[in-house]
Ligand code: UD1
């Protein structure tokens with residue numbers, strides 16, 4: 001017995017008004033299709049099959065990027081959800097167990113909900129996930145029930161006015177024996193208002209075969225389907241609110257939770273403080289007792305215990321801050337390790353670098369890491385002092401307990417304990433400034 005997840009993700013989603021396939025639009029930094037896959041994977045399902053449309057290379061890439069074991073199959077023409085699900089048949093040939101069919105544009109189904117559906121398979125053959133909406137104008141399919149039994153599903157377009165009054169709606173998620181699914185789908189026709197093969201029609205077909213069907217219910221928020229940009233924005237908002245609540249629950253202080261933007265995978269430790277207007281891109285972990293000050297942007301980075309970042313700092317992929325590091329305002333760090341207790345406090349770019357323990361990097365320092373073709377590394381030892389406006393022309397190594405004078409352009413390695421100074425000598429010309437001012441003012445008075 002092994003259970004499978006089939007994610008239908010072939011539609012372009014014309015109501016998004018976008019060149020991007022609908023399921024590649026993102027919520028909290030992850031494509032919708034990845035959210036749909038995540039809920040199944042959390043349940044420990046053995047196989048994931050994603051049905052993509054013709055030319056779905058971009059969707060396939062996003063799917064594989066998340067889960068290299070997922071099988072991607074193509075639905076050449078979008079003839080409906082029933083036709084889409086049928087495309088998974090070959091990928092799941094000979095597989096015994098239950099299959100979930102879920103939609104790539106319905107990203108919020110909780111693993112617990114899928115588990116309840118799996119549990120319901122003990123008593124019924126076909127399990128449909130439903131939710132209640134008391135609005136006869138919402139365009140969801142309606143579930144026709146008779147006590148505990150589900151007798152059929154009618155699409156909004158095909159529903160009578162009386163049927164549209166039914167509050168119980170179809171989420172689209174179905175759980176059924178894998179091979180039975182394909183056998184039922186074989187019988188689905190396209191004689192309806194859209195001329196499409198409807199997945200929900202398998203319920204009526206199963207009932208005609210004397211099989212049973214029932215509904216597992218969940219909250220509407222969980223089954224939110226995204227068809228428009230407005231729905232995408234609403235979903236983002238809901239997801240952010242949930243992440244903020246969860247972070248606070250986990251002991252994170254958010255001064256203004258409504259202004260903090262998380263990614264789907266952001267991890268923040270207990271007693272960390274996140275000031276207002278902080279944005280987390282994907283793959284960020286922040287340890288306990290770290291502080292991320294206002295207006296900072298973090299992505300693909302790790303901030304260790306006791307470190308402070310910002311305000312107005314940018315940590316890009318590969319930024320690794322060890323314990324008690326200080327990163328200040330208008331500092332950008334990319335692909336660099338900043339070792340314990342080091343400080344990079346003002347107006348600085350550190351890229352492709354290692355900064356040793358307790359080293360202080362002065363204002364306006366730049367690691368010149370890119371020559372237009374290659375990236376080069378800068379290594380700085382421990383307890384060193386980099387003077388303000390130092391240009392470190394990589395590849396270059398600065399030793400321990402070393403120093404650079406302000407304004408130095410470092411092109412050669414600096415040994416341990418040495419001070420590098422590379423700038424033109426200053427000359428003071430007595431009285432020259434006064435003379436120059438007079439000359440310029442006279443010129444202005446003449447109007448030239
Ligand atoms: C579907 C359900 C409806 C339910 C609603 C919940 C059907 C016929 N209708 O309607 O009962 O209330 O979801 O959100 O199932 N897709 C394909 N190939 C196709 C057609 C669709 O892969 O040929 C994919 C789409 O990319 C999408 C999903 O299936 O991810 C759902 O399709 P969509 O057209 O959005 O269905 P709804 O009209 O929302």
Ligand code: CA
Pocket residue numbers: 105225226227
């Ligand atoms: Ca939809």
